Amino acid sequence: xxxxxxxxxxxxxxxxxxxxxxxFLLPRLAGVDTVRAVLRSRTAEAEPDxxxxxxxxxxxxxDRSWVEQFLRWLGHALRGDLGTSxxxxxxxxxxxxxxxxxxxxxxxxALLVAAVVGIPLGVRAARRRGGLADRVVTAISVVxxxxxxxxxxxVLVLLLAIAVPLLPATGWGTPAQAVLPVLTLACFPVALxxxxxxxxxxxxxxxxxxTVALAKGLGPSRLVWRHGARLALTGVTALSxxxxxxxxxxxxxxxxxxxxxxxxxxxxxSVIGQDLPMLQAGLLxxxxxxxxxxxxxxAVALALDPVARSEAEG
Amino acid sequence: MRRDPVLVTCAVVxxxxxxxxxxxxxxxxxxxxxxxxxxxxxxxxxxxxLGRDVLARLVVGTRLSVWFTLxxxxxxxxxxxxxxxxxxxxxxxxxxLLQRVLDVLVAIPTIIVGLVVAAVREPGLGTLAxxxxxxxxxxxxxxxxxxxxxxxxxEYVEGAVALGAGAGRIALVHILPNAIRPLTAxxxxxxxxVLLSLAGLSFLGLGAQPPTPEWGAMLAEGRQxxxxxxxxxxxxxxxxxxxxxxxxxxxxxLDARWSGR
Numbered sequence: 001x002x003x004x005x006x007x008x009x010x011x012x013x014x015x016x017x018x019x020x021x022x023x024f025l026l027p028r029l030a031g032v033d034t035v036r037a038v039l040r041s042r043t044a045e046a047e048p049d050x051x052x053x054x055x056x057x058x059x060x061x062x063d064r065s066w067v068e069q070f071l072r073w074l075g076h077a078l079r080g081d082l083g084t085s086x087x088x089x090x091x092x093x094x095x096x097x098x099x100x101x102x103x104x105x106x107x108x109x110a111l112l113v114a115a116v117v118g119i120p121l122g123v124r125a126a127r128r129r130g131g132l133a134d135r136v137v138t139a140i141s142v143v144x145x146x147x148x149x150x151x152x153x154x155v156l157v158l159l160l161a162i163a164v165p166l167l168p169a170t171g172w173g174t175p176a177q178a179v180l181p182v183l184t185l186a187c188f189p190v191a192l193x194x195x196x197x198x199x200x201x202x203x204x205x206x207x208x209x210x211t212v213a214l215a216k217g218l219g220p221s222r223l224v225w226r227h228g229a230r231l232a233l234t235g236v237t238a239l240s241x242x243x244x245x246x247x248x249x250x251x252x253x254x255x256x257x258x259x260x261x262x263x264x265x266x267x268x269x270s271v272i273g274q275d276l277p278m279l280q281a282g283l284l285x286x287x288x289x290x291x292x293x294x295x296x297x298x299a300v301a302l303a304l305d306p307v308a309r310s311e312a313e314g
Numbered sequence: 315m316r317r318d319p320v321l322v323t324c325a326v327v328x329x330x331x332x333x334x335x336x337x338x339x340x341x342x343x344x345x346x347x348x349x350x351x352x353x354x355x356x357x358x359x360x361x362x363x364l365g366r367d368v369l370a371r372l373v374v375g376t377r378l379s380v381w382f383t384l385x386x387x388x389x390x391x392x393x394x395x396x397x398x399x400x401x402x403x404x405x406x407x408x409x410x411l412l413q414r415v416l417d418v419l420v421a422i423p424t425i426i427v428g429l430v431v432a433a434v435r436e437p438g439l440g441t442l443a444x445x446x447x448x449x450x451x452x453x454x455x456x457x458x459x460x461x462x463x464x465x466x467x468x469e470y471v472e473g474a475v476a477l478g479a480g481a482g483r484i485a486l487v488h489i490l491p492n493a494i495r496p497l498t499a500x501x502x503x504x505x506x507x508v509l510l511s512l513a514g515l516s517f518l519g520l521g522a523q524p525p526t527p528e529w530g531a532m533l534a535e536g537r538q539x540x541x542x543x544x545x546x547x548x549x550x551x552x553x554x555x556x557x558x559x560x561x562x563x564x565x566x567x568l569d570a571r572w573s574g575r
Binding site for chain 2: 026027029142143145146147148149150151154155157158162241242244245246248249252253256257267268270271272274276279283286290294
């Protein structure tokens with residue numbers, strides 16, 4: 001198992017290099033005038049002064065070939081220097097690091113809620129197909145997927161910060177400030193986890209070894225948890241890409257709605273402020289996190305499922 | 315069909331939403347004397363911060379929120395189905411490659427792609443369309459691939475091959491009709507996802523621009539008045555959730571009916 005994960009880790013530099021090239025070329029592919037973008041983010045003038053434009057071009061090294069520019073950017077990035085923000089004119093790396101930390105805490109808490117609430121709901125629903133618990137859980141999960149973060153966030157603020165002033169409506173830093181954002185972000189993964197766990201557990205319970213366990217007199221609770229849920233979890237972790245996409249997209253909305261200085265907010269601000277180096281650094285971070293998360297999910301799936309493990313080794 | 319009230323109700327609601335979009339209502343003219351008005355015969359759901367009729371804006375917002383989504387989903391379904399069908403029929407290395415590529419692409423959220431597209435273009439409806447098309451075809455490709463691989467092993471395909479039919483004819487004339495029902499059900503399920511992504515991008519200010527009535531943009535505008543006029547957030551929010559829910563329920567019913575699950 002460590003061998004397989006190790007081989008996957010070896011591919012990471014190549015994936016990142018490819019992604020870095022794409023991200024670097026992005027503004028060029030789209031024909032963005034970088035000099036104008038810089039000037040627009042610093043001044044309100046519509047037509048830049050040619051002398052200023054020439055100076056900024058030289059300052060950013062835009063008069064060299066794109067290969068040279070890419071290698072320079074990459075070399076600096078490898079040394080931890082992600083450049084300087086067009087908008088704030090301060091180094092990007094420390095800002096990106098702080099934002100990553102905030103988003104990591106936010107997503108980890110949301111994922112924890114999803115695991116603690118969503119998975120047991122799914123398993124409970126699968127115990128008796130079509131029963132009351134199944135119908136309730138299915139209804140919750142259908143509604144949960146249909147309620148987007150940008151609706152849930154203001155509604156929760158309305159209920160728990162304005163109507164009943166229990167919690168702060170915005171900000172980040174204290175545990176109380178984390179409650180509403182985490183609940184908002186957790187809604188989709190909870191619903192998804194419940195749906196997937198239910199479907200996978202039902203599948204698992206239909207397998208012959210479960211029938212044998214039932215025939216041997218195993219109680220329904222032990223049956224569903226020991227035999228159903230364990231197999232089901234492998235199926236759920238295999239679909240981790242869906243959770244990742246949901247959390248990442250949701251984080252942008254949640255961080256903007258609650259004023260949280262995380263990675264989603266950083267990406268959003270850099271788009272609104274036409275801050276290209278910041279956007280490129282943020283996207284690179286997103287790709288790196290996605291690749292690592294993908295490998296992590298695969299490792300968890302392998303650890304849970306001996307059959308997949310032996311197939312992967314062989 | 316007649317014995318399934320949920321299916322009928324959902325289908326009727328979707329039809330009403332699609333037709334209501336073309337009602338000739340005035341959703342943009344402002345009236346500052348009547349800001350934040352409560353419900354009245356003239357304005358059944360009251361007015362917003364500029365004195366515009368909220369009901370008219372919600373109804374006209376259907377054009378962007380529901381029709382735009384519908385067109386986007388149909389185009390995504392067509393592209394994804396074609397890719398999945400061809401790769402599934404080709405099989406082997408092509409199929410494996412497609413699956414690996416899709417594994418990566420499904421992990422990229424539409425919101426992030428929308429941000430990137432908005433950065434290199436301008437925010438607006440074109441940006442929305444590009445972001446949705448870039449990400450929306452992948453689930454259809456995955457499903458069409460799986461269905462094609464399953465159908466290809468059936469005897470009627472073998473029969474068609476024996477009769478001398480070409481690959482394109484078999485894929486489009488023989489396999490596609492047998493895959494169209496699960497794909498249609500899947501389109502309903504994807505509809506909700508695309509609707510929420512589009513409204514989310516508009517909420518972030520990257521899609522529909524004011525004063526265009528669009529549910530996500532309305533919600534973003536209303537959020538500034540959350541304390542004074544919570545209905546300006548709750549009403550468009552409810553519209554988004556109801557539309558997403560109704561189409562999801564429709565998709566689940568069709569899926570259960572047609573996939574034989």
